[in-house]
Amino acid sequence: MEQPAIRTQNLCKTYQMGQTPVEALADVTLEIFPGEFVSIMGKSGSGKSTLLHLMGGLDRQTAGSVWIGDQEISEMPESRLSVFRRQHLGFVFQFFNLIPELTLWENIVFPSLLENNTYDREVFAELCDTLELRGRLIHRPSQVSGGQQQRAAIARALILRPDVILLDEPTGNLDQSSADAVLRLLRTVSERWHQTVVLVTHDEEAAAYGDRVIRLTDGRLA
Numbered sequence: 001m002e003q004p005a006i007r008t009q010n011l012c013k014t015y016q017m018g019q020t021p022v023e024a025l026a027d028v029t030l031e032i033f034p035g036e037f038v039s040i041m042g043k044s045g046s047g048k049s050t051l052l053h054l055m056g057g058l059d060r061q062t063a064g065s066v067w068i069g070d071q072e073i074s075e076m077p078e079s080r081l082s083v084f085r086r087q088h089l090g091f092v093f094q095f096f097n098l099i100p101e102l103t104l105w106e107n108i109v110f111p112s113l114l115e116n117n118t119y120d121r122e123v124f125a126e127l128c129d130t131l132e133l134r135g136r137l138i139h140r141p142s143q144v145s146g147g148q149q150q151r152a153a154i155a156r157a158l159i160l161r162p163d164v165i166l167l168d169e170p171t172g173n174l175d176q177s178s179a180d181a182v183l184r185l186l187r188t189v190s191e192r193w194h195q196t197v198v199l200v201t202h203d204e205e206a207a208a209y210g211d212r213v214i215r216l217t218d219g220r221l222a
């Protein structure tokens with residue numbers, strides 16, 4: 001049987017709000033396989049983003065475990081985890097996190113500078129064409145629209161063709177045409193390059209691009 005690209009086992013996360021513990025995620029066990037496009041849905045506060053952050057090693061669980069392939073990232077020391085994230089995971093958030101001093105071109109290829117300083121020019125060209133960034137590559141983030149910044153952030157997450165792409169409301173700041181282009185691109189990378197895509201969204205139409213939908217209610221699988 002094929003090994004899951006992502007596996008969580010009895011995953012829990014509790015935050016402290018003053019003296020009060022708040023359960024954000026409770027006993028979540030799931031598997032997502034290589035090349036699968038999975039959408040995660042739920043109301044605000046349901047634990048969607050918390051689950052995504054734990055899957056990506058951006059936060060630590062209170063209990064349970066997270067595996068990416070054959071690596072248990074939930075127990076990795078931070079120094080090793082940061083390298084693992086860079087080499088195997090791509091992230092896109094609702095807020096762009098672009099480096100303001102760099103051009104869009106430099107922002108997109110920045111992950112390659114942290115590795116071997118090379119990237120696939122054909123992949124770069126295809127991303128820029130699909131995301132309609134060709135005419136904006138020499139501009140800095142402050143010189144382009146919010147939608148263009150978001151598309152650059154998506155290109156940056158995809159440039160090294162990571163095993164797993166984790167996206168938190170990536171189309172929230174895009175018009176419908178741009179959002180559809182992004183979702184079609186995510187569909188393509190899962191099918192053509194066998195990358196695993198996990199999309200957190202509140203949009204039923206966006207979620208429908210996935211192979212299946214995982215729903216959360218009050219931190220639990222619905």
